[in-house]
Amino acid sequence: MKKQLCSTRGSYIDADFWTAVRNGVADDGGLIIPADWENRQIDVETLPLGYPDIAQAVLACFADDLDAPTLKALIHQAYDGRFDAEDVVRLSPLGSDFLLELYHGPTAAFKDIALSLLPLFLGEASRRQKQPKKTLILTATSGDTGKAALEGFKNRPDCELLVFYPDHLVSEIQQRQMVSSEGRNVGVCAIRGNFDDAQSAVKRCFADPQLRAALNACQLELSSANSINIGRLVPQIVYYFWAYRQLRQRGVLTAGQTLDFSVPTGNFGDILAGYYAKQMGLPVGKLIVASNANNVLTEFFTTGRYNRRRPFMKTTSPSMDILISSNLERLLAHETGLDGQQVAAYMDQLQKQGEYQIDSALLHRLQKQFACGDCTDEQAAETIRQVYAESCRVLDPHTAVGVHVLRQLRSEGFEKNPCVVLATASCYKFSKDVYEALFGPADMDEWMAMEQLNQRTGIPIPAPLQGLRDKPVRHTDQIEKDAILDYVRQKAQVMNHD
Numbered sequence: 001m002k003k004q005l006c007s008t009r010g011s012y013i014d015a016d017f018w019t020a021v022r023n024g025v026a027d028d029g030g031l032i033i034p035a036d037w038e039n040r041q042i043d044v045e046t047l048p049l050g051y052p053d054i055a056q057a058v059l060a061c062f063a064d065d066l067d068a069p070t071l072k073a074l075i076h077q078a079y080d081g082r083f084d085a086e087d088v089v090r091l092s093p094l095g096s097d098f099l100l101e102l103y104h105g106p107t108a109a110f111k112d113i114a115l116s117l118l119p120l121f122l123g124e125a126s127r128r129q130k131q132p133k134k135t136l137i138l139t140a141t142s143g144d145t146g147k148a149a150l151e152g153f154k155n156r157p158d159c160e161l162l163v164f165y166p167d168h169l170v171s172e173i174q175q176r177q178m179v180s181s182e183g184r185n186v187g188v189c190a191i192r193g194n195f196d197d198a199q200s201a202v203k204r205c206f207a208d209p210q211l212r213a214a215l216n217a218c219q220l221e222l223s224s225a226n227s228i229n230i231g232r233l234v235p236q237i238v239y240y241f242w243a244y245r246q247l248r249q250r251g252v253l254t255a256g257q258t259l260d261f262s263v264p265t266g267n268f269g270d271i272l273a274g275y276y277a278k279q280m281g282l283p284v285g286k287l288i289v290a291s292n293a294n295n296v297l298t299e300f301f302t303t304g305r306y307n308r309r310r311p312f313m314k315t316t317s318p319s320m321d322i323l324i325s326s327n328l329e330r331l332l333a334h335e336t337g338l339d340g341q342q343v344a345a346y347m348d349q350l351q352k353q354g355e356y357q358i359d360s361a362l363l364h365r366l367q368k369q370f371a372c373g374d375c376t377d378e379q380a381a382e383t384i385r386q387v388y389a390e391s392c393r394v395l396d397p398h399t400a401v402g403v404h405v406l407r408q409l410r411s412e413g414f415e416k417n418p419c420v421v422l423a424t425a426s427c428y429k430f431s432k433d434v435y436e437a438l439f440g441p442a443d444m445d446e447w448m449a450m451e452q453l454n455q456r457t458g459i460p461i462p463a464p465l466q467g468l469r470d471k472p473v474r475h476t477d478q479i480e481k482d483a484i485l486d487y488v489r490q491k492a493q494v495m496n497h498d
């Protein structure tokens with residue numbers, strides 16, 4: 001049976017999950033969301049323990065008419081042998097709370113979990129077309145999505161990939177990971193601007209009929225590997241169920257007991273997957289929206305006012321340096337009871353006036369489900385030091401934001417449920433900042449800091465980051481943010497020649 005999807009701006013979508021994954025966004029400019037949850041319920045008590053089995057149960061709630069053996073094969077192809085953890089992810093204690101380590105994949109950030117599956121979803125989607133076209137995937141990245149997409153899509157026959165990252169605003173290691181990427185079907189380009197500029201530029205490509213026509217002439221169809229694509233979100237629901245199941249198994253939770261999650265947040269994708277897990281029946285208590293100094297979401301969940309007109313801050317957690325949090329639109333759609341007109345009005349105000357204000361009833365509903373807080377770079381560094389002193393574990397600055405906000409809330413009397421903090425990246429992707437947090441200011445570059453961090457803490461450098469320094473740079477393009485349409489058009493013509 002087809003599971004109904006709709007747009008956040010109101011229209012029902014007469015298409016299945018596969019078409020939604022291929023299109024990336026809805027035709028009315030909104031994002032694609034599930035229209036109902038009744039057909040997507042999971043009883044966590046009866047789930048098996050293993051990650052692939054849980055993935056099977058969760059994905060089956062979205063993937064229409066895909067037979068179980070095929071789905072199983074996709075899951076194994078995505079995860080087997082590519083993740084350096086016994087069961088894809090790992091749950092480890094952090095005092096009386098827990099860290100959900102999501103960074104054991106091929107690029108050492110949690111984006112790998114979804115971007116290992118998305119290319120396979122797209123492959124399945126194109127197999128279902130009568131006349132399959134090649135897909136051109138455009139991706140804006142604040143640092144980690146880019147490399148995870150480059151690894152996920154590398155050399156896939158049915159896809160071309162272009163990644164746009166904000167020049168000077170990603171960590172040196174993130175940048176080197178991207179610009180050293182191999183694969184005959186991938187391109188990487190720096191944009192002069194910040195992540196919001198890159199994301200808006202990519203959204204403009206999707207909305208440009210002329211570009212679409214030009215691509216069509218090259219037998220190319222646009223799609224997105226950003227979390228605006230529902231195919232990115234669905235694989236992220238899995239680890240919320242997995243973490244809960246683990247804690248039941250370990251006797252930390254009793255049946256039905258609620259579990260809180262603290263999620264370092266930028267584009268609101270990862271935490272929205274937690275909200276989806278809750279809609280699907282997982283006993284989730286509070287979801288904690290943890291922000292860095294770009295604390296637009298802290299203000300929103302406190303006052304109901306979303307205001308992007310504020311200075312953009314470059315922080316030590318660059319993957320969260322975001323002022324336009326795309327997936328919040330999805331939450332608004334669900335929590336207004338799919339009032340597409342209202343959502344469209346908010347998004348229109350955001351675009352034209354740079355802000356919108358939700359009413360107090362809606363704010364109240366959100367506050368029942370979400371807690372929030374923010375964290376400065378100094379507080380993140382302090383948390384990295386604290387946790388190392390407590391338990392010899394080294395957090396990356398993003399994860400430190402999640403831990404800091406949880407501890408801050410606890411000190412203010414936040415409830416006593418056990419809480420799982422999502423650990424979103426390896427500390428080695430941000431070696432210098434982490435090294436300096438632990439051992440004080442140091443006159444060394446990222447690569448030296450990586451070595452020194454390894455020597456002084458004994459924590460192994462993830463295999464994908466070893467030897468990175470010596471990898472040749474293969475991608476050097478740089479453009480103004482307004483040049484993206486022309487850039488994509490030109491690239492498409494070259495792709496057509498292949």
Ligand SMILES: *Cc1c(COP(=O)(O)O)cnc(C)c1O
Pocket residue numbers: 109110111143144145227264265266267268269270271319320398399424425
């Ligand atoms: C992308 C990213 C985040 C934020 O995730 P969103 O889905 O954008 O909220 C947090 N930490 C790291 C390391 C990331 O790469």
